[in-house]
Amino acid sequence: LRVQLGHPDGSHCPCPAAGPTDFTVIHTNKLHCVNVVFCHCSVSVTKEPWEQLMLNEWLPATMDRPKTASTFRTLELFHMLSHWGKITAYDFYMTLEKLTDNIGQKKFTPIHTSGTSCGFKSRYESFLQLTRQWRHLKELKRARRGNDGVRKVAETHAGELAVKCIACLAPGINLPTGWENAIVEERFLYTVFIAINACFCLKRRTAGTWEMDPPLCDGGSYFVESGPYCQYCDTVKDQKEICTCTGLAAMDFANTKYSEGYSATGVGMCSCGRHELVMPNGVGDLQKGKRYANMDYITASALLHIHHLLFLLVSYDIVCQWSQKCFERLKSLPPSVRLTAVRRILAFVIPKLHILRHVIKCQEKYNLLYTLGAAMADMEGIERVWSGSGLLGTSTREMGPGSRQNTIEDYWHNWNWQKTVSLGMHFMFSAFVAYSYCIFTISGTLLLRRLKSARKELKIQRKELRTWESNQLQDAPHWKKMVEDFERQNSDENPFSLPSSGMPTLFFFFFHSQNLTHFLQV
Secondary structure: OEEEOOOOOOOOOOOEEEOOOOEEEEOOOOEEEEEEEEEOOOOOOOOOHHHHHHHOOEEEOOOOOOOEEEEHHHHHHHHHHHHHOOOOHHHHHHHHHHHHOOOOOOOOOOOOOOOOOOOOOOOHHHHHHHHHHHHHHHHHHHOOOOOOOOOOHHHOOOOOOOOOOOOOOOOOOOOOOOHHHOOHHHHHHHEEEEEEEEEOOOOEEOOOOOOOOOOOOOOOOOEOOHHHHHHHHHHOOOOOOOOOOOOOOOOOOOOOOOOOOEEEOEEEEEEEOOOOOEEEEEEEEEOOOOOHHHHHHHHHHHHOOOOOOOEEEEEEOOHHHHOOOHHHHHHOOOOOOOOOOHHHEEEEEOOOOHHHHOOHHHHHHOOHHHOOOOOOOOOOHHHHHHHHHHHHHHHHOOOOHHHHHHHHHHHHHHHHHHHHHHHHHHHHHHHHHHHHHHHHOOOOOHHHHHHHHHHHHHHHHHHHHHHHHHHOOOOHHHHHHHHHHHHOOOOOOOOOOOOOOOOOHHHHHHHHOOOHHHHHHO
16 A cells, blocks of 8 residues: 555645655554655645654654554544543554454565564554653643743643643632632632542552653643652651551551552542542652651642632541641741641541541541531542542553653543533533523522522521520520631630530430420420
């Protein structure tokens, strides 16, 4: 098969330039060996072979005398399969190789047999390079970094390539004028929910180095910049975290958890606690369990992308231990990620499912149900991020550091994008149905149903509160002030705490009930 490049209309080229006669094209149906002819006449917009291949929607494996290319359709297909089917590049390529020749008898002359099962030269290494190039070009395109005439790709800012949460608070975008002067009762409206956690499925064995396999656009999306982060981790010694909460198995192996033979025992992450998107520069490799030093650096790096006047609600499954001396540790971080306003952290909380494994003292101090403005948030959304990305561990643990990082980041690009699309469609459709509801009294979608349910519950709770206050005229104002002081952090006394000793509740009601008969009947 002879393919003339530079003439999309199929016209004859008066100045053809012979290319490789054994050019391999990786397509969706199989591998093709073709005779490529380049164009040197005035019709072609470029004389560069790699540009002519790109105009034909073939991505070359190299810019210098290319002999292998993959069609755009093939790379698009693999890209989607890697997201939704967790298909590896090896499995995908071997499928195409077997579709070309499933018994190993076909030989593409003049290419000599190189020991592969199909009898022709394997293009697996080239396909790996092509898939990595394709992913990187896609993320540059999405971030509008492809045709920037001012800054080069190497000048991409930290976290600029990440798909950011469109629903999170951003001054100048979705916040009213004067929001920074909000009263105490309205602080929760300007609070960003941050979820912190670690996943030990995303390990990486001790194979390759950062010099041999650097990541493309290091620090440009979700992982922190590898150079400063590794230097900081090398200066941190093993930390003897003393666990005072008996339910935390994660703390028992803080320095030794599955570290032998691994350069990374997992990854730590900061995500949007409300909308479950991975935060820019909010991910970093862990060397030994959940060391505070690693999580401090990752958290501080992610918080640099949040306005310094916004308040924070930080969720972590071991926050009862991590929050101790947290501010002192954050101040001692390197200058590039050091926080200057750590006091804006409004509250530390534990996710609603994880808190059940903590002692009673932790359940009372870090409970979301006792936190003003937390509403019905469970802060378990980061576990849903791990449910998909954790499956990548089996295919990425043998990769080099750069290849692994770019592969995982590409999956998070898709995760954040799907969340963004679903948020946009959800808000748009909900607004339309809400408008229809106002005119035609049509019941709406999830957001509208939640609003109706909240209003109904608010009406019930207000009625119950008025009844309770009328029956407790002497003590109600004092009790109400205790709750308000606790919610505003004006008092450390938790009014919801149960006494650890003293008269049992049943005997209390027995001795203080004015109507014992009525009490027993109830």
